Amino acid sequence: MKTRVVAVCMGSLLLVAGAATAQTSVPRESRETYQSAVVDANGNLVILRTSGAAVTVAKAGEQRSFATPVLSASRTAVGAQAMFPNCCTSYDVPLQLIVYAAGGVHRFTGTGLPIFQWAFVDGGARVAYGQEPVHFGCQTHYELRDVESERLLEAVDVPQPCGLNPDPKPVSVPPWVADLISKKAR
Numbered sequence: 001m002k003t004r005v006v007a008v009c010m011g012s013l014l015l016v017a018g019a020a021t022a023q024t025s026v027p028r029e030s031r032e033t034y035q036s037a038v039v040d041a042n043g044n045l046v047i048l049r050t051s052g053a054a055v056t057v058a059k060a061g062e063q064r065s066f067a068t069p070v071l072s073a074s075r076t077a078v079g080a081q082a083m084f085p086n087c088c089t090s091y092d093v094p095l096q097l098i099v100y101a102a103g104g105v106h107r108f109t110g111t112g113l114p115i116f117q118w119a120f121v122d123g124g125a126r127v128a129y130g131q132e133p134v135h136f137g138c139q140t141h142y143e144l145r146d147v148e149s150e151r152l153l154e155a156v157d158v159p160q161p162c163g164l165n166p167d168p169k170p171v172s173v174p175p176w177v178a179d180l181i182s183k184k185a186r
Contacts, residue, residue: 032102037069037078045069047078047100057100060107064092072124077101077147079127081115089134097129101147108150110143117184121176126153128176130184138162142177 033050040046043065045057059065060082067081078101081094097108097115101124108115110131118129127147132140137160144154156177159168173181 031076033075034071034078034100035075037071037080039066039069039080045078045080045098045100050075055100057098057105063096066098067094070120072101072120074123074125077120077124079118079120081118082107086134093134097127099127099147106147106150108143108145111141113141117180119180119183121179126176128180130177130180132160136162138164138168142173142180144174144176 035048035050037045037047040056043059043063045066047055047057047069049055057066063082063084065083067083069078069080071078077099079097079099082096082098083092084095086093093114094116095109095112095114097118099106099108108127108129110129113131113133115129115131118127120126121128121144125147126144128142128144130140130142139157139159142156142158143152145152154174154176156171156173158171158173158177159165161168
């Protein structure tokens with residue numbers, strides 16, 4: 001009798017745990033979507049939800065502004081490079097990639113080098129970006145990250161022609177890097 005009661009209780013707990021999990025996941029079709037995004041006069045990112053409500057993502061720390069924002073293909077994420085002063089240039093550099101999705105701000109910094117190229121992947125569920133020094137880099141560091149968890153999914157270093165290695169040996173790159181490189185070439 002005791003064994004049956006325990007089994008029934010355990011089964012009930014599993015059903016309750018499953019129901020709790022089901023309630024916390026947001027169905028893709030009910031996710032927050034965005035109509036547009038702009039950088040305001042103060043350099044903050046202003047996002048207009050499709051519901052009509054506006055969200056402001058403020059600059060952080062020494063950040064001066066945001067670069068032109070981009071909406072993901074699914075309209076469930078907005079991304080923009082965060083522009084920071086640089087000691088050795090007369091212009092600001094993009095040291096972070098900011099993605100606003102599902103009501104949250106995600107700041108990607110990778111290795112700390114400027115993020116000169118980036119794109120949404122999988123409709124906005126992931127982001128890919130390339131990082132390299134402001135001048136004279138011998139390689140570009142690429143990262144693919146999950147937006148929601150910010151988890152690094154894959155990283156690749158691609159050699160570039162430079163003084164130390166004017167003719168680097170080509171490396172095999174994954175499709176997401178090839179797509180990002182082809183977007184840069186356009």
